[in-house]
Amino acid sequence: MKVLELYSGIGGMHFAFEESGIEGCISMAAEINPIANEVYKYNFPDTDLSGRNIQGLTPDVINKMNINLILMSPPCQPFTRNGNFGDDEDPRSDSFIHILSMIKDLKDLNYILIENVKGFEKSNTRNFLKKTLEEANFTYQEFILSPLQFGIPNSRHRYYCLAKKNSLESDFTPNVIKTNLNIDTAEPFPLKDILEENIVVNDYELQEKQLCKYIKVLDICYKDSNRSCCFTKAYGRYLDGTGSVFCPISEETANNILKEAKNTGVSIENLKRLQLRYFTPKEISRLMCFPEKFNFPPSITTKQRYRLLGNSINIKVVSLLIRLLINNSLESIKS
Template identity: 50%
Template sequence: MEILELYSGIGGMHWALKASGVEGKIKAAVDINPTANSVYKHNFPEITLLSRNVQSLTPKFINKLSVDTILMSPPCQPFTRNGLQEDINDERTKSFIYILSILPELNVTRILIENVKGFEQSKMRDLLIGTLEKCGFLYQEFILTPTQFGVPNTRHRYYCIAKKPPSSFNFEAGSLKTELPYRQNANDCFEISLILDQNEDLASYYLGDKILTNYLDTTDIRYSTSKNTCCFTKAYGRYVKGTGSVYSDLPEVKSEMYNKLSDFDPRSNSYLQLAHQLKIRFFTPREISRLMSFPEDFTFPKSTSDKQKYMLLGNSINVKVVAELIKLLQ
């Protein structure tokens, strides 16, 4: 594969290509986010990384790159259940619409697209499928989550893979699938003890008094023996409710302490003292990157703050899931 990586972010698609074992080369990566680009360049200094709007890429420019494959994860905010769901009317869809408009002019024979669950019900999805059919692509849509692949993180996402004849899939393509063809779901996920930081100073990650007092009842607490975590969003670390799981240092058998909190007024010292005994903290960026299947040699520049790391990871992909899809695309 000769690949153009659009909306390249922190390089999730690139890492997925490496993890897949499929022979391929990233000819160029494109993203407009300077912080994400600094992380990409830090990990892949040899790659041509274009810091520019996708809409600035002309068909002539793309064809001159001699690419036959596009991997992309367009902005998902227009389709998220917590957003305004403005769909194709959202300004952030304009670059994706542009790419679809020039697709008939591109010498591209393979495409992989990732987006948020909910995209499959959007007008943008209808435009995507209509364009793929117009251009003669065979395609298959999926809704998949890492827990199906043995990874203890729930992150349902929409995926579409497409090929142009004479290439074809080695399975019967059809309506949206919720598992990969010829692959059984993993029987079990590994314990999150395997992704925990052992040497890092974790003091700054423990939940503060304000969170413990006001939001502890909305947190999803996990333990070292847990085999799942909730989806992490870009607001993780700044907010608690709905942004991802938190971790307790206690053995799970002692989690009954949490139930005792209801005996106290959340504004009382007794409540706060007991809450502190739960030893609850945010997962570190490194731990989240492991849950998203990034390898150990993936790193952030030293100048990247934890807030930036959480935001970038929240916008990224699960490497293992996409790697499996790239295998189907070859």
């Protein structure tokens, strides 16, 4: 299996392909973000990584590599509120539309996996994707999935599309897929399983101004919590809607402190007793199922790490989808 990894970021699709157990290799990865490329190269020094614009790729270039599988997570901004829902009018969609326009000309391509933000399924770009796949004789199935459905304590709803050449055997009916992927059958593990030991708490604690301003909207998690909110690229800079924060004391004690603060008025002395802090980049990478061997180069700042992780994928979810796409059998998925 020869794989082309587009919008490769920090290597999420690469790790997912490795975890899938499918025999093959990443023939080439492509990503225009130089900071993401620094992280990718740090973890995969032997992979051919292109930093050029994906719109520079042509069918001839891809056909020379005999690519069988394309893995890609195109820019999500055109399909989000923050991106003003620009959709196919947003220039950040141009490279993805360019790739789609080439699919019919890729002679060895049999499989495609696409990941994007929830909301993509309502876009004009998605409609173009469907039309393209149908015209190129691909069978496809779309999903909205969250890691919580796979026993991972993190909510991160994402759009996925699996596509396979019509000439290949496939069964993408919803019941078969739900059974094969064991969706909604596992209880999420507690967050204590992903916590780092011996961290410098001062590096991650919430500041006094943040506590006073955002205490009413914070999503607070504890050691025994088996859920957390989606972490976005703005985590660490903004607090409202960017991800959960961690409280090391018991949930009961914390609730009493919060109740007291509500009754007597918010005081910084009370709030500081909660010892609230951000989850570390390593903890977030574990929630996203990156392997322990994954690391950032020392030159990458904490702010950059949060941003890069917020743009990445959940490794376990994608690895299972890759196995389903390629193997298409219950036994191979469950092994």
